[in-house]
Amino acid sequence: MSEKRDVNSLLDLDFLQKLVVAIGEVAEITGVPTRKIRYWEEKGIISSVKEGEGATRRYDYLNIKKILLIQELMDEGFTLDAAAKKVENRMKNINEVFFRLVNNVQSNEEN
Amino acid sequence: MSEKRDVNSLLDLDFLQKLVVAIGEVAEITGVPTRKIRYWEEKGIISSVKEGEGATRRYDYLNIKKILLIQELMDEGFTLDAAAKKVENRMKNINEVFFRLVNNVQSNEEN
């Protein structure tokens, strides 16, 4: 069975981290308009990457997640800053879990 | 512990499926030039989605994976068609595994 290989191939988290998308796509995915996303970024609440000078921004999936979570909390009545703080804590957890997963996948690869 | 929630939040495969990126980004990720990607698509080997009429194409992560795998096989000496066929088989497996994972995550959610 080459199934383990297929699973690892599918859950290639290293690859997932490279998967960064343009702002229009993020707006489509999250339902948060581009203008708002840029505003949150101006305020330092989320962040994007720029490949080169004068290039367009790209958001990784952790930041997209963040946008979704913040929007959810704001819908519940949190202020932007409060929502951001709350999400920040959850993100720490998510990052930890993430690294643990990366390690698991890597040790499975050695079989 | 809200860890299970965080894991599910991280591995939100439903969300992952929405994560589609523009051709330039695919080129960056895979190292395969945009022109070549479009050529492979013309030949029907990979596929993209278009949101509306006259919009730009977007590739989901399974298709990006496909591009990577095909390029690898071609580097080993396979022809394009042979590589495509081989990858097609692996993709079937990957899709199966994928659906199984989606179901697992969903049943975990019921706890």
Add this chain to the structure above:
DNA sequence: CAACCGTTGTAATTAGGTTACAATTAACGT
């Protein structure tokens, strides 16, 4: 009511993508 928060509008500019037509390069069979 003044100040702030969160958001949105828009115009001008730049970046990125599409299409179609054509050319190139290498391998394959006769």
Add this chain to the structure above:
DNA sequence: ACGTTAATTGTAACCTAATTACAACGGTTG
């Protein structure tokens, strides 16, 4: 050697998407 096919690349004209900066708006709070 020759025509053929496979795989790729170049490019021009056109269209779509993103950026920046400046401004404005409605709601809330002191």
